[in-house]
Amino acid sequence: MFQRPRGTRDFSPEEMAGRRWALGVLQNVALRHGFREIQLPTFEELELFTKKSGPGIVEELYAFKDKGGRDLALRPEMTAQVMRFYVNDLSKRPKPLKLFYFGPCFRYENPQAGRFREFFQFGAEIIGSKTPETDAEAISLAYHQLRALGLNKFDVRIGFIGIYRELLRRLKLSDQDSAIALHLLDKGDVDGFRRFAAKCKVPEKMVEHTLSLRECKGGPEVLETVSIGPARDYFAELVDALTALGVDRWQIDLGIIRGLDYYTGMVFEIDAPALGAEKQICGGGSYDLVPLLGGEEDVFTTGFALGFDRVLLALEKEDVKIEDTPLEAYVIAVGETVRKKSLEITNRLRESGISADFDSMRRSLSKALKYASLVGARYAVIVGEKELLKGVVTIRDMRSGEQKEVGISELVGHLRA
Structure with missing residues (x-):
């Protein structure tokens, strides 16, 4: 008897009814926010994902050669694909370009509750705009999608990875070393970060300052401890925009450092505490991938990905009734x-x-x-x-x-x- 591969799942008709309903809610809210849907291939050239993804992602790729000897990979995430599509076909469209998408992604990791080798993501991107209002719109979309699904217990945390990038730039670390340092910080590996910083001859004072930033959490007042002025000004405008867009609960958390290496400015995560250790259900931020993918100019983008499977699990934990369409x-x-x-x-x-x-x-x-x-x-x-x-x-x-x-x-x- 054949068994399904480890880390994958089958979905019954009843489960699919709930999944269709939830996806419909996400799509409808995105459409009301002025986003338009696209669809992307399940596999791409391997280099698309190795060029700028963090070390953790590269290690988990499902990579293979096709019959023509080309190096390909199943997508581990979809952001790089969107920007590849933009560079190839969408760059002449009016800005901002607001897109959303949904599909399966694949990572070879240890399966556990809320974590699978085949998982589903809903994502959205706002391409071609670099303002606090743009960042607020991305956060607002994710926030209102979760509210529309009926999820009540979730936390929105907003950080600014640009602070860390500026610190690492001042220390004259290479792009590769900066990526490793950010990956260690993102994973919370303090000891590993200390060892790597020592290897790179980073002064102990700067190591402690960098680690202390990870503990800065709360309202806008926490930014008074940050020596980089533009971050304070940015957050003041972001907070005003979030309030105007109806996002009424959030906190600044400078401990958020996204593992993907292309984030440059604002980053945010949304957690559902009911899920325990695997509580993150959404992550995103602002970035510029276009030059790395062959584009001729900087095109700033803000986007996010919702972990569709974890969102459904969070709804189940809260006993939210998922609508079904019975046979009439x-x-x-x-x-x-x-x-x-x-x-x-x-x-x-x-x-x-x-x-x-x-x-x-x-x-x-x-x-x-x-x-x-x-x-x-x-x-x-x-x-x-x-x-x-x-x-x-x-x-x-x-x-x-x-x-x-x-x-x-x-x-x-x-x-x-």
């Missing part, structure tokens, strides 16, 4: 002579926008009704020979058990009532 009508033919008519009735219901199925196994009435109950049908539509002669069918309410005869011409209106 199950049509049962009682007798050979009415079988064709039952199919016609099923088709008429479907064309009228009513979800309908029919008994294709030619079961007895009692067994067909039992099946209708098991699949959660709202109504059973019983097509009998005698009733058909009168131009009626019998409708059975599968919740109450009540039955009544309804004219075939009135069936659609009755089911919609």
